[in-house]
Amino acid sequence: MQPIRTTNHIDWGNFLDQDHKKSDFILDFSIDAGFSFSTALIFRKFNKTKHHPKPIEANSLTSLSRRRFQFVNLISAEGFLIKSINIQQLDSLSYTTTDPYHIEACFQIPDIDNSKLKEIIIRRAKGNKAEETDTAIVFLVEYFSKLCESLKDQIIMFIELSGYYATFKPSTINLYITQNKKILRIIQSGSNCNTAGQNPLHPGQLKSQTILEIYKHQIGIPDDLRKLYQKGVHYKFLEFHEESLLCFYKIIEDIFKTESFTKKLSHTLFEVDDPKVASSIRGSSQRTVMIFIYQYLVKNSRKNTTEEKPPETKLLLDLIKLSNLRNDVAHGVKKVNIDAHSLQLAQEIALFMMSALHNKKHS
Incomplete structure (x- = not known):
């Protein structure tokens, strides 16, 4: 599973009163990819020991199935300053078509302009006749959610343009900020894909008689x-x-x-x-x-009624x-x-x- 760095959330109340041009942001998300670090490592170990074969422990691959990339002055299409990207295989022994990976991107937003953000918030609050505090929270969550999606899409696009299948795993995005040497959570969100939470089913809705009737109907199909x-x-x-x-x-x-x-x-x-x-x-x-x-x-809708329907x-x-x-x-x-x-x-x-x-x- 991907790590949860903290459950402490950002205080939006004073967020725009601080300078974040040099703040470090960390984006976490997971993907399913059509490549395998662990398989490649196994093949390499086999080649190295083919003259003196010895068993390979799966646990020994866990710490090796990762790669960290450090960058200097890498500016993304969105204007982010990318400092590092870390990719780690989550399961060293995956027997499915794709392998799961955790992606971590550390970056800065040098162009973030608090004064412009405040202006937008004030306009929205006036237009919606809402409190500025509430408007600020909604706007900032929306603002950073779009940043998350944009950077995530750029990373996945890079992987796919390199010739490998990659797809985002729903509900795995987390965005953090390092503030006064503390890590605070900014965003936790999913994607446009459905999650079980979007299909609420109260257990009280399930009745034995209803289930029996549905089952009798289903077995006739x-x-x-x-x-x-x-x-x-x-x-x-x-x-x-x-x-x-x-x-x-x-x-x-x-x-x-x-x-x-x-x-x-x-x-x-x-x-x-x-x-x-x-x-x-x-x-x-x-x-x-x-x-x-x-x-x-x-x-059929009219056969049991005398009422005229349009x-x-x-x-x-x-x-x-x-x-x-x-x-x-x-x-x-x-x-x-x-x-x-x-x-x-x-x-x-x-x-x-x-x-x-x-x-x-x-x-």
């Missing part, structure tokens, strides 16, 4: 669809949005093309049980698929947008922007389609 849905959820959590969308959409598409579902659509929407109509529905384009699903949803125009547009997103991803369009609402809608429609498998009767 075919294995291939169940595994596909699990993949979609997994990718969504890791924020692989394109992969997640394709998983959920394939569930929608596969169930839509089944004979049982198209028969159900034919009967529900057109009150027709002719197999030829159902067969024609199965040949629908992506957008038409979503239009049929929309009509089916609306029909057309769900937004839902229809969202479903058509979903089909467009699917086509863009499937055809390799670069930079497809899959928003959280669309991904959640895809997941909910996939669940709806799987639940439709259990209803054998015409709806």
Whole structure:
């Protein structure tokens, strides 16, 4: 695990009253990388002792699986004065595709200007009609968070441009400052990736009867669809949005093309049980698929009520947008922007389609 240097936090109240141009900042974060210090060390030891073989203790590699780089006048793209970067392998015996590393960057911010920062804080406080003290804390946290992200991205970019895979491990950023020979924490933050903390689940929500009902429902879902849905959820959590969308959409598409579902659509929407109509529905384009699903949803939502409801125009547009997103991803369009609402809608429609498998009767 990466070290926690201190739990003592900076006092934002007097931060801007002190000169920090020569203060030392320490950025800690972790990465998963496609290179291995320990494996290289093992190979080197094997080569050195190949004529007189002897066992290699894994623990002996721990202190060696690190490298510290000292710099003089290295100015980063953001204007930081980089003093040193330390990289250490966290697990000397990793059997996964990537190896975990702790990165430590020691730097100074010679261009930090307290007077300019104070001006921004005063303007924001006036604009938001808020207290300057509260505004200062929010602004400074935001300011240093951006600095952290920027420097972290620069280091990872350097590694990848050197030809090695590297990815940031969520929720591992810590920024510290050395002040009067004391280390104080400034920032602790994650990334845009989800963490378990972003999905709160109160234990009181879990009921035996509910779990039993959900389980009975789940065991009726075919294995291939169940595994596909699990993949979609997994990718969504890791924020692989394109992969997640394709998983959920394939569930929608596969169930839509089944004979049982198209028969159900034919009967529900057109009150027709002719197999030829159902067969024609199965040949629908992506957008038409979503239009049929929309009509089916609306029909089912109205069947148990006499109340007149206005057309769900937004839902229809969202479903058509979903089909467009699917086509863009499937055809390799670069930079497809899959928003959280669309991904959640895809997941909910996939669940709806799987639940439709259990209803054998015409709806």
